[in-house]
Amino acid sequence: MNGTSRHGLGVLALVVSAGLLVACNLDQEGAPPPPRTLNYPIALALSQPAEAGEAPRHLFVANSNFDLRYNTGSLMAIDLEVLDDLVAGCDGNADCDLLLEDHPALVAAEVGIGTHADGLSLRSDGGRLYLPLRSEESLAWIDFVDDAGDGVSFACGQPQEVDEGIPRCDDEVYVAGVDDVENERELVLEGDPVAVANGRLSEIADLPDDAGEFVLLAMRDGRVALFLDEGDGEGPRLVHVAEGFAENLVTVTMQPGTGVAWLTSSTTDRIDRVGISVDAANPSRSFLYDFGGLRVGGIDDGEDLREVQFLAADPNRAFVLSRRPEAVVSLDLARRSRTFGEAPVEELYEVGAGPSRLVPLQIDGRTYVLASCFDAQKLYLIDADTGALIAVVGGFSGPFELVHDEARDRVYLADFSTSQIRVIDLSPVRDDGTPQLVATIGEVIAAGSILD
């Protein structure tokens, strides 16, 4: 049985378990998530630093509520300066378990957002977060308010206060349906949203810097929705939905400096690309179009691709995470492939079973790629300049999403299966060492505990 099958069975078993529990009492409204509870974290993002080059202050965590234990998932802001102090206090001890109950200051803000979020993206000015929400079949938007001196908070309509639980965003923050459509196209947002990406309109069109943001929402069935967010206090408005891309979409990633997003699918070796055509005179008439796909050919067989990431330092270098075979595939975009329509595959690097997410990064001028492997329960570090796997970090249960905190030389990793956030120190890599797990945030919530 390969990793994908095991993963699928695992998910099926969990859903069946959860379904059995839900079936016991369908009429109840369910319990709200208690404060400071990580529950199947699915997506991470770092806050915008106050000044360029400074360290980000917060780590945003989208809790998916995957097991339906509560009546909603949540969005949480972890205070990284508090974390810094706690990690320093652990003095390099790998058993640095930081229970949120014991360290309430770690959670700077949190709010209920609906169940089964599947991504998280920060607006370019750092003031708003976008989440694909599968339970609502919509795009959620939540403002992040930093009241200097008075702490931080999430603003999302009129949050409903809940007894013994965290407040929950009201439905205004879910964008769907005719009411939220900007133009006369009478679009309706349907389908299972799985990924989100965004950027400034001024980066892809001849528009001023304050023209607002574009947001792309990828749906599992091969559709992509375009939203425009003018940043005027209103939410994003749906302006176009493009169809016909590969089914079973997994991620959407903007290619830096272009108005083109790359889409990965778990059932094809083709990376579809969607272009954004911005009508500068009337942005609401902007639309998406098929930019053409690239096939990851010449490998066996590439028909399950999980993510594409571009190297910030070199726009001609991209990395694709493949599950067939389980490998990181590097692309040299400056090199023309021998066959048009083929991705210019440069190198393959082995990773473990169930590769899920990847992050390219640079340390001391060298290019590395980190890949989380859910089924292998490990994190793989590849030196893309030397051209080889150089470290494997174990000790996780279900490693999934990860973000790189360059200023702190760290990676934050969502350990989905145990509902924890792992803090991994990358500084040993500078001295030929292996990344080290330096702290774990949150209490283990395993599937068994849903029987409690």
Added chain:
Amino acid sequence: MRRLCLATTALLALACNNPTSPAPPPAFDRPESVVFFCWDLSEAAPVPLDQCAPRPLEGDEEDRAEPPAPYALHALVTQTSTGEVAAVRISGDGEEEGSDPGVIDSDVRVPGFTFAAVGEVPSAMAISRAEPDRVYVLSRGASSIYAVKVGDFRDGKGVTAEAFDVLPAGARPSSMVLSPAGDALIAALPRRGELARIPLLGDGELGAAELTALQTDVPEPVDLTLLPEGEQPSSYRYTCPDDLDPFRPPLVPPREPVARGDAPEPWSLLLDETPEEPRLYVADRALPIVHVIDPTTMAELAPLSVSVPTRALAVTPYVPSERYPPGGPLPEATERYLYAIDEIDRSVLVVDVSDPMRSSYGAVLPASVAAPEDRLAVREQSAGGGEEAAEAIAVLSPDYPPGDEPRDCRDPDDPEDAASGANLYGVFLAVAARGGSIRFYDVYDLDTGCRGDGCGANADGADELVAIGRHRPRLGTTLQLDETVKITPDPAWDSDGAGTVTVAEDGSVAEARFVPPLEPLESCERPLEQAYPVGPAAPLVCAVTDPWAAAGERFTVAYEGTIPFTASTGGNFVEGSPALDLRYSPCALGVIGAMDVPADGYLAGYAGDAIAITGDLPPSILDIDPDDADAQRLLDRCEEITGRTVGGETTPVVVPIERASSDPDAGVYSGRLELGDPMGDATLDEVRECFPELLEFEIRAREAFVVRSSRTGFTHAIARDDDGVCVVDPTLAERDLRGRAFFDSTYRSPAIAFRLGPRPEALGRPRLELTVGDIPFPLQIDVSSLGSGETSRLVTLVYNDVDDRLYAIDQAAQGLVRIRPNQPTLTVQQVFR
């Protein structure tokens, strides 16, 4: 898996409150390298590897390369993901308890299989062939070397590896070999551009590393075209019938050296103990040289200048330049070759390393009849399609050199045992491809005396047509004389007016009013040869029929056909200019405008390409206020221009391209077309007015045919000049990269040639299909087809000359794959995972 266990536990708790779940057994986890040792079962100790040489077969016994009692062949395999080395028993008949081949549990006290922990990402191993007491394991992740007692793998009490931090910090070593005297390890340090020699002090102790910096000078490559004929490398081949005269790979000048950096990056090491003075070859991933080192003194000798950086090497034993005569003996073996994987495009090149005193020593040899001539031909695409990039190479030499006894031809009536393309005796190159296949190339075949009905003794009657050539793909099937490469089925037009029209052997067509005939060519000009018709008639179609180079492909010749990949919905008319902005580079796709057609060459006189607007009128034109008279007038005119019917069908509006250009720095709109007046009575302004939004269009050849191959696509010599304009690149044009064909003209490309007759009177958009068929299959093993749908990633090929088996490591699925090269035929013998 973790979640599966958790969920399973939860469900069991519901049922019977028994939360136990079995631990999954350990297995290979991203294996990478392999070495071998021989184990004395009676003494429970490692013995010299040669002790595991196979015993003679008895009667009709299957050749499983079983060593004599009490020996058993073993392998050690690194596990990069877990930082371990696994031991595997390779041989064993399974008849007695404990004699089964398979993965060995190194600690029976622990449930499941236990392997030896050897540090982060073990990447290479070294073990003495004669005194295999210890294996040394190179840890790429920890930049350390671990020493492990080989006996520990078999005693079941666990394995302890001793770590030696003798390498410089941050070195990230990549490869390691044992010195010829067995007194030191030699490791490659790519980050430092150095080699490290680590003395073995006895009792498993390692001394401090002595570092050797590699040189950076790049000598001029040897140019074979400048050598007199008498100094050219030998060109060995065997064909049957002997008048079969396939085209020889032409001599070409060496490539201009290309480097990937300024400093050396030694990546893989190849110890060559064949010459009297051993040599260490070092593949350099940055510099276009192969370093040559004296492994005793670590002095660097003159490097081989191969024009490109390389990542893997393999060397042949000395082989004769003449055919092995039936019955032997072996002629004097004077030739030897170094194969290397090109780091840039992962092709395989071959270098003459026969004799440093020869003027051809160090030259990259011609190996293909078609470009690139200085690379081994790749006949097939990978199993999944796409580029067939090489990942690993190995030279295998089963039964070589042959003994003094005359070789027999085995049983020609037994298809599995008879000499054939799939039965390897001699010297061959194996190339593992990224897509999961292993292909083979001939170096020296000991079976030529048994091949070819009418040529060899006792040959299989079905084996009529034989072609064996040094560095050429090994053909794996028996061929009949009438199975030569040709156009099959007969060329045929697909025409709107007349349906399918077959081209007769004299080139004529039955429906000459609709489609042009093919006209005879004066000659084919090698490497092309007559492919249609077969026989004495004048050639109508020429193609590559060389059995080693011919490729099955279909050519489509479409009048005013669409240039591939130009169909788009992303065109945008430029405000105030007769131009259209595109979201791709038209130069890269082979588009050229009328203004930039060259005055000479095959495109001289060409009218330039054209865009065809294929989309319907946009909503802003169609969805109008019925009371808006101006809008209605515009709609009426647009419908007239597009021939729009009530049902919404339109006729494409064709607009000639005056100039095509591209600007990679222009952002999303990287291409631009300057347009002329549309065909028909509309003006360009009217067309622009009808299509105010993004345009759905494609680019077509105008009054010309678009020629497209199913294998290589649309080839062209168009490139972007310094001003960004799409023009014909003279260098590419010299290679006959042609994508357009014309009436009354000969079309010639590196793959096919034909001549179209005059323009027919009732011309639609006919399409001619030419399929090159009856291609002999190259010998290949597809590891990706083993198992049930699991994907493969081949990373290593190793030939073990003790058991005459080729070993492949499939990192993704199959693990260690043991391949038998002959008797009965090339086949996968075992898989260990």
